[in-house]
Amino acid sequence: MRQPFEVYVHVPFCIRRCGYCDFNTYTALDLGEGASRANYATLACLEMRHVHAWQEAHGIHEPPASTVFFGGGTPTILPAEDLVTMLDTVRELWGMEEHAEITTEANPDSVDREYLHTLRQGGFTRISFGMQSSVPHVLRTLDRTHDPRNVIDNVRIAKELGFEVSVDLIYGAPGESLADWCASVQTAIELGVDHISAYALTIEPHTKMGRQIASGQIAAPNDDDEAAKYEIADAMLSEAGLQWYEISNWAAPGHESRHNLGYWRNVDWAGIGPGAHSHYGEVFNVADPEQQDAKAGVEIAASASTAEQACSLRAWDIPHPRVWAVALANHRVPWQGYELISAAENAEEIIMLGIRLHEGFDLDAFTERTGRRITNYVVDSLVEEGLVTRDGERIIATLRGRLLNDLVIERLLDSLE
Structure with a gap:
């Protein structure tokens, strides 16, 4: 039986690009001619059909989708009817679990x-608003x-x-005081919402804010301030x-x-849209390491040794909407590339993702799933240093461990046997 299946739909459009944004998004000026x-x-639904055909050709028979997430960009820059149309195509091709979670991100102004109301009537169950701050x-x-x-x-x-x-x-913006941040968190709490995400501001050099920091116009985020x-x-x-x-x-x-x-649990998901990533476990028969679906036009090739060890595949779509659309017109799954993930690499991913969760990381389940073991000496030392707690065979990051998450991951990876 396959693990749960999810669908992510990327809508790569924004009215304006935020100065810190490094996501695969495009304004009207960025798109140029030939993309709209x-x-x-219509194009996203076409990709869904190509992806579904590719899955079937490679023996991937996914269960009904348990969740669908529309992200961006700004999905709500499109008409609500367009989002419902794309959701209906997911339902048609893969089916939908009863009580499936259907989310879209939304700009509060859009x-x-x-x-x-149109989204709710069309089956959406959850909205994630990009508030970022309450301080002008x-x-x-x-x-x-x-x-x-x-x-x-x-x-x-x-x-x-x-x-x-x-x-x-988002916390850590240049010029944001602790009082500003407290005000934003308090405002979010007073909204009475079910869920709040809080992300540290990260700056890539090629963004507008990255260039402003490099030129000295604004200060770089400070690690101690963000902590x-x-x-x-x-x-x-x-x-x-x-x-949490x-x-x-x-x-x-x-x-x-x-x-x-x-x-974070490393399930299967299909990524739809320019730049979207997909993840599949047990993609192909190891006895036949080269398979091709002529209709979908995607070939998976690997050496026999790689095929024997591969336990999952990660793929990513062509990022620019215009080039992505051309690939679809040529009856291809519009992947820019893919990589096979070996059993050893998969074990490392399980650690990196699992230790982020409050449910913790089950040491016995990890060994059973991967054949690898994390040494008790390292776990005991992490407990002694106050980075994790241990409940039987389950370890959970403390507040200090969350702040030093990269260090915890590094120590766990180094201890693998």
Whole structure:
């Protein structure tokens, strides 16, 4: 029996690119001729059909989708009917679990009651609003253009319509004080949402903000400042009844993002849209390491030794919408590339993803699944240093361990036998 299956749909469009953004997104100016938002839903549905045909040709018979997530970019830049059309195609091709979680990200300025009502009627169950901050000068620094009042209004409307609601926050923006951050967290709490994500600001050199930092126009994020803000968020959110379940995510019990939990548990997912990533376990018959589906036009080739060890595959779509559309027109799954993940690499991924979760990391289950073992000496030393706690064979990161997550992962990986 295959593990749960998820679908991610990437909508790579924004009205304006935020200064810190490193995601695969495009404004109208970026797109150039030959690419359009108007036919995006049609093309995404075509990719779904190609992907489904490729799966079937490679013996991948997925169960009904347990979650579907529309991310971006700004999915709600498209008409609500387009999002519903894409969701309907997922339902047609793969089916949908009863009580499946169906989420879209949303810019607070891009939706209203009518828009949200259309989504709810079309089967969406969850909305994640990009709030980022409640402080105007912080929003300006981040190049966020939404009106903070629209967050309050649209969260209220979404709750009235029966959605589960999440908001995203970003901490560490240049010029953001501890008081500013406390105000943003408190505002998010007072919205009465089920779920809050809080992410440290990370800056890539080629972004607008990266160039501003390099030229000395603004200060770079400070690690100590971000650590202090993480501790503030954890304390305030916990006090409000939202429990951390992943390093950057807090939720009321039973309202965790099931889609994101699937990523951290390393389940199968199909990524649809320019730049989207996909992940599959046990993709092909190891006795036949080269398979091709003429209709989908994707060939998986590996040496016999690699095929025997491969336990999953990761693939990524062509990033630019125009080139992606050309591949679809040529009846191809529009992958830019793929890689086979060996058993050893898969074991490392399980550690890196699993230790992020509040449910903890089960040492016995890890050994049973991978044939590898983490030495007790290293686990005991992590406990002694206050980085993890241990309950039988399950280890869970402490607050200090969450702040030093990279160190914990490094120590666990180094201990593998």
